Amino acid sequence: MLDKLSAREGFAGHHEDQQTEALLTRLFPSRDIKKVLLVTPPDVEAAFFRYENAKRRRYSNYPPYGLAILAGNLREIDIAVKITNLNHEVLKRCFESNNEVEFDFDAIWKNKLEAAFHEFEPDLIGVTCMFTMTHGSLRNVCNDAGQYGVPVAIGGVHVTNDIERVLADIASADIAFLQEADLAFRQFIQVVNRQLPVTDLAQVIIRDGKELYPLLKESKPTSEQISNIPAFDLLEIPDYSSYGIIGSFYHLKPPETRFSTVLSNRGCRANCTFCSVAYFNGRGVRQRTISSVVDELEILQNEYGIGHIMWLDDDLLKDHKRTVGMFEEMVRRGLRLTWDATNGVIAASCTDEVISAAAASGCIGLHIGMESGNPAILHQIKKPGTVDKFLAAAEAFHKHPQIFASVFLMIGFPGETKAMIFDTINVARQMDMDWYSIGQLQPLPNTPIYDAMVAQGLIPDVGSKQTRFMNGPHGRASEREKNSKLASSDFEDAFAAIPADQVPAAEYLTDIWFYMDYHLNFHRLFREVRPIKMDQQIKKLRKVSDILLPDHAFALYFLGYLQHRTQGNVEPDLVRRLEKQLVSSSYWQERFKAFKLSPDHLKNGDFNSHAPSAA
Ligand code: B12
Ligand code: SF4
Structure with a gap:
């Protein structure tokens, strides 16, 4: 994607170091960044927010895990960081309010941002955005942050996936970081502070008036470099699950349980054609050390009272030996928390040994990524699974009924006939799992299936602007009844x-x-x-x-x-x-x-x- 971007018209190629230096000095005249304010925007704009849904605790309220990782990295180079989670603030205030008429969504987050800015007086504001549906909210927050007179940087999955639209639509964003920015963000600050040469700038696009300067060298963190524990002390870890949901299995725990998230692997071994993970994280999987992951779990349990975690991983069970080793280490250290894998695990890895170790270490729920029960469709979408593997995984789960095992299925693939859909139904029936989360294919921009379907004339190339997800609290599925x-x-x-x-x-x-x-x-x-x-x-x-x-x-x-x-x-x-x-x-x-x-x-x-x- 970086190559694609630098080839685009309007995006400069390589720049002279002096020109870049001058640009950085225009943005940061003192060339001295000491404090960074990191911000999570509300998940959606006011127009899409439903007061009654928030009151029912229907919306997600995840810890801003990516920002806490960035904060931990910045602290290592003596930068002071504050994290303001505006999604949490809005949900919290809604929960506490008794009157919808007096509940002013925009005023809540704007006041909170203003207070954070004046209290902390940062030299740079960084805003994250994960989902396409958060685009409008990202724009509102950046425009508001832009008024405070310090540069605004953005980053995250949506920013990476949709960089051209994001930069065209959000003029208040001065700097955009692409892909995993663990190193790139820290390096940028060190370059601004003249601690590193400009040639160390990576995965970043800087705006200068109408011009955009991409500095797109790759700076991807290694396994060792992702083993840092996030700066949890900057978050309100114990509070998030009181105002929203985390993961899909919270119903299995008592309501007072505190939830949080942990990421143990980056990337996925597979390359399913409908998924954008390889586009963001690159090919393959990088793994944290087992000790850093289990240390993190211990901190969450002992210092923050967390009783349940959801793994953020895309491929939690990658590497049989490491996976079993990690689960055994959780048992050896006497951790009491339970866990779930809401994002889904690869069926081929669900062997007896892995699932026994998972159950012993506190697994209470997970999704198995299956999508289809038809071999031709599985091959076409490059799903890492076969019918035999799905059935074998189901058998492993039947031995551990304390795990609520749910399966991701999808229908509507190009060329999927009625008989092929029946194959999916029949295999699902044979598996006899606890739930099936069934979706209709929704090709996401920046995925191979989207490109192929556009090329075949099966869908118009509308980009992300008109992408509205099917599932989730803001999804179209909730409107199914109408039509x-x-x-x-x-x-x-x-x-x-x-x-x-x-x-x-x-x-x-x-x-x-x-x-x-x-x-x-x-x-x-x-x-x-x-x-x-x-x-x-x-x-x-x-x-x-x-x-x-x-x-x-x-x-x-x-x-x-x-x-x-x-x-x-x-x-x-x-x-x-x-x-x-x-x-x-x-x-x-x-x-x-x-x-x-x-x-x-x-x-x-x-x-x-x-x-x-x-x-
Ligand atoms: C966990 C997760 C979820 C969680 C929620 C996550 C949350 N709110 O925190 C749940 C289960 C709710 C979820 C749901 C969905 N998800 Co999801 N999810 C993920 C997943 C697996 C991990 C996200 C994560 O925490 N990563 C780890 C952290 C460390 O990374 P990060 O936040 O991106 O931060 C890094 C960089 O982005 C960058 N960065 C981030 N912010 C900033 C800011 C600045 C200033 C800078 C400098 C850098 C920077 O630096 C960080 C460190 O490297 C990603 C896949 C992925 N690997 O990212 C998909 C992903 C984000 N989800 C995706 C999708 C499609 C969905 C759903 C629509 C699925 C569905 N059909 O229902 C729903 C919709 C959600 C909704 N709200 O309704 C897509 C996103 C597509 C898109 N463009 O929107 C992804 C990419 C997976 C995919 N299939 O391709 N998801
Ligand atoms: S297995 Fe899951 S995370 Fe991995 S590429 Fe396929 S859909 Fe994406």
Whole structure:
């Protein structure tokens, strides 16, 4: 990508050292950076923020882990750092507020930024941005920060992936860092402070009026250089999970549990065509030392009271020996915290030995990256997995039922026929895992699949501007109800009209998605008899019906069903909520009719033929 960028019109190539020096002096006249303020913008702009969702603790509230890494590195060269997490501030204030009318989203983060600036008086402000959907919020924060008269630097996954649009749209950003900036940011400050020569500038683009100066030498941290422990003392680690969610498995822990995150590996061994990780981190995996990772866990547990961590890794289980060694070290040191791998693990690494060690070291939940059960599709998308490996992984998980094992599936790949989708459904059924997180393909810019689909004329090249993710609290999935009418009333019927070797038209995919979701996730609960699994599913459905999607009628119905199975009665409030939902929503009425479900089942404990021994 760096090559691509330097070749673009409007981006200068190499620059004379003197010219660069002059530019740095214009930006930093005293050539003396002593203090850096690092800022996390709110995840979205005010227009996309829903007060009631934040009140339900529906939004994510992750520690700004990348900024804490940068801060740790800057402190090593005696730079003072402050981190202001505006996403956290907004969520916290929303949680504490009693009145939506008086809740002023923009005023909250602007006041906080102003206070941080005046209190700390930094020489440079650095703003991070991970997600495309945060673009507008990044722009607002940079524009606000730009008024304080010190240069503004930006960095993060979105900045890297979408650098041209970001720099064109956010004129208040003076400096942009690309890719992992562990070294590049520190080197930049040392160059400004005349401690290093300008030739050490790397992975950075500096703005000078209308000109952009890219200095794109690579400065990628090695395994040794990523083993530093982040500056946790600059964060509000114990507080984040009180105001938002971290990871996908928080429902398995008591609500008062404190959550945090840890990154043990950078990059991924695979190169799936729909994923941008290789584009950001480069090929292959760099691993931290086991001792630095376990030291970090110990600090989080002992100094910050953390009871659960989510691994940020893209390839947590890379290298069998190291993985088992790390999990064993966690046990040897007597760590009490539990953990999850929300981002997903590679199925081929889920051997008996690895999963036993994972379970012993506190694993309570993870996602397995599968995507498809069809060998041709797996080959096409370069997914590192085979059907045999998926089935073997499932067997390993069946031996450790304390782990809630969920599977990532995807439909809608180019050329994916009805028969291929059935392969995915059939393999998923054979695996019999606890949940299936099913997505429709959404090609992201800067991924091979996006480029291929644009080249084949399958999608327009809209770039990231129109990218709106399907999942997540701000995703399009939450609006699914608005435009959907069932095409047929039976799972198999949904496919009946489509020949096996035909690719289903886009309008059928939502129906197919819906039927997969119902059968693979909900209907299978009628067969569940294992007490530990029923307990996990009750917690999962509580999460869906209380936090994620309170009007999800299947979640209400099946929560009631499991209550009936486990305790012999159903909470009356649950039945009331379900009845209310069915009266007010034709979407759910239609689906309840199609699947022969009724709130009466919960009232009289009669589940027709659905549940073999329900009564
Ligand atoms: C953990 C994670 C999540 C977490 C949340 C992370 C969080 N808020 O902290 C969860 C599970 C919520 C998540 C969800 C999603 N994610 Co995600 N996620 C990641 C993941 C695996 C790791 C992020 C991380 O913490 N990295 C480690 C830290 C250390 O890196 P960092 O923050 O980038 O910081 C470094 C540099 O960027 C730089 N830097 C960062 N900021 C700054 C600032 C300055 C001033 C400077 C100088 C440097 C700098 O320096 C740091 C040190 O090197 C990345 C993949 C990846 N490897 O980055 C995907 C990734 C970011 N996610 C991605 C996607 C697509 C999603 C989802 C949309 C998935 C989905 N379909 O639902 C959702 C949407 C989220 C939402 N809010 O709705 C894409 C991003 C695509 C995009 N352009 O937006 C990524 C790249 C993975 C991919 N598949 O390609 N995700
Ligand atoms: S295995 Fe996961 S992280 Fe690795 S390339 Fe594939 S999708 Fe990306």
